[in-house]
Amino acid sequence: MKKRAKSGLLRVVFSRIGIMAVLLLLQIWIFVGSIYFLKMYAPYIYGALIIVEVVVLIQLINSSGNPETKMTWMLVVLIIPVFGALFYLFVKSQLESQFLKRRLTTLKIETGEYTRQEEEVVKALWASRSANAQLSYYLSNRLGFPTYRNTEARYFPSGEKKFAAMLHELEKAKKFIFLEYFIVETGYMWNCVLDILKKKAAAGVEVRFMYDGMCSISMLPYDYPSQLKQYGIRCKIVNKLKPFLSTIQNNRDHRKICVIDGKVAFTGGVNLADEYINRKERFGHWKDTAVMLRGEAVQSFTMMFLEMWNVDEKTTENYEAYLSPKSAGLRREWGYVIPYGDSPFDNENVGEEVYFHILNHAKKYVHIMTPYLILDNEMMRTLTRVAKSGIEVIIIMPSIPDKWYAFMLAKTYYKELIESGVQIYEYRPGFVHAKVFVSDGDTATVGTINLDYRSLYLHFECGTFLYNNSEIEKIEEDFGRTLLKCHKVTLMEVKNMSLFSKIAGRILRLTAPLM
Structure with missing residues (x-):
């Protein structure tokens, strides 16, 4: 022994x-x-x-x-x-951080020509809802994320459903496939995707795949890009982990993006590992969400991918080879779609601003699913103020956490939130990994951005803001179904927490911005 x-x-x-x-x-x-x-x-x-x-x-x-x-x-x-x-x-x-910031700024200028806002879309949005037009102006003029129409959205209430749809769309690829993921682990899910990628690369489809450097620690071999190159797949590790003190290693690529032929894009919480489709059990049942876009808005995700891909490239990308086709007519029932990204180097807290926008302009309710609840003062004040104003605010959290310390820290916010009227539920079957805000039956966002400091300030993230899209009703229905499987946390439960949990949580709160 x-x-x-x-x-x-x-x-x-x-x-x-x-x-x-x-x-x-x-x-x-x-x-x-x-x-x-x-x-x-x-x-x-x-x-x-x-x-x-x-x-x-x-x-x-x-x-x-x-x-x-x-x-x-x-x-x-x-x-x-x-x-x-x-x-x-x-x-x-850190010189490396300064270089990355300058390089991303240059790439944003290069892609700016392909992410211009169509004025007719903005005029229609102003006529529909001025508050969302203001958000549109901020995302487009400040950050280069335009508002689109003529884009169909499809919501997936589980990783299993997203996975099936993604395989179906990958099989139809004719020109190119772009994949950017935070976690990729060998197993059934990744092997199914990889088999298609190999087949498509052999048939002449351009395949590019990049994943965050955290995967090279224990999930994938360090030379994995070289292995995939043998199959004709161009592969990169984003922000490799190095044995040197460097703050840039804090800036992980937490995005989940799949773009196919510039026609279809996927994003959401689902990574490429078996627990995300409940093929492998970790922390009980894994509840996740995703969204698929089909249409003009896909172009924003294409440009997000190419910006990250070209950070360490010395040649100029041929962006025009990857543009999304324009639609002939107007589909009003598809409403407005804004794909957006967040970077730790753009001096803008994009993900948090989108969340603030939804909270501040809600008239009836805001329903939230998030795996982590590590709040800064501004988010805490906004959530409590909105609830005190008579708006229904419900947050679904995991019952079985993946990180005990993050869960313990999250519980330190429960008392103030509940006392202000925010309702907190915990998902009994297991772990909630979804990142969803849905409000008033007409507004939602689905993406990769958690309610914690790392997602809001340190990571590369992305999401999709939807307004007046027919799929929003399905997002709210999924929230309602999930709520039926949850336990409502009471103030008495919070007060009866063990002394150790209370003390440990408050100590952890001193280092909350690092979690």
Whole structure:
């Protein structure tokens, strides 16, 4: 037994995860050791660093940005003298982040020609609902995400249904397939997709596939792009994990995008792993959602994909080869569709602004599904204010969490939310991974954006805003069906939580902006 445990420990230590962790800890040890050395043997230099710490605190107090994030940094600086200040400066001076920001700005300018807003659509939206026209103006003029008509939306209330539709559409691909996913793991789901990709690549269809670098830790081989190249599939790892201290490794590509021939696009919470279609059980039944677009709005997802793909490319992309075909007539029942993306480098909290918009303009209700509930002050105030105004606000959370610490932290918000009138339900069968807001029977958004700091501030994300689309009714119906399988959390339950849970949750809240 001891030999087996020892060999297991050695496997972890000498695995990619273990080696990377050891190297990162070694760098931190050197960093801390250097500061201790200066304190003991170079007091004048150490004294100068104390002055730097004061300057950093003053800068933090006067800087723009999320107040909770600033507070967390101030605690780090004060609790860990000198090291905290130097680490903050190290984070803010990352050259790789500055390069990525400039590169994404350049690519956004390149794709701008293909994401221009049609004025007739905006005029019609102003006549229909001015508040949504204002959101449209913000997303289009500020960020390059236009509003479309002539786009059919199809909502999927489960990963299984999205998976079946996606396989069907992949089989019909004639020109190109673009895939961008956060999690990809070998198994039934991915193998089914990969078989089609191999077949299509062999038939001359251009296939590009990229996934986040987290997958290379334990889910896929590190040389997986080279393996897929043998089948004619162009593959990239986005933001590879490296054994060096770098804040850019915090900026994961959390998007889920599939574009086929510029005609069809998928997005939502569903990744390419078996738990997302309940082929493998993790945390009980996995409740997820997705949406498929067919029509002109697909072009925005095509451009989002190509921008990310070309971050490390030196040649200019031939964007015109991937444009969506224009529709001949107007389908009024399809309403308005706005695909949008969020980037940690655009100085805009796009996902949060869309959520604020839905909350602030609701007249009857806002129904929400989210796996995490780690709220900043502004989101907390908005949710409670809307509920206090007589708007029905219901949030569906998991009953079986995937991250115990995130669930414990989420419960610290329950008391204030419930007291203000927000209703919180937990999904009894298992884990809710859906990211859905639906309001008043005419407005909804489905995407990849969780109600936590990582999604709202640190990750690359995407979503689809729908208005006056006939599919919104199905989203609300799915919410109602899901609610029947939930348990309503009462104020008494929150008050009767264990002392350990209450204390641990409040301690975790100090580091909430990092979760």
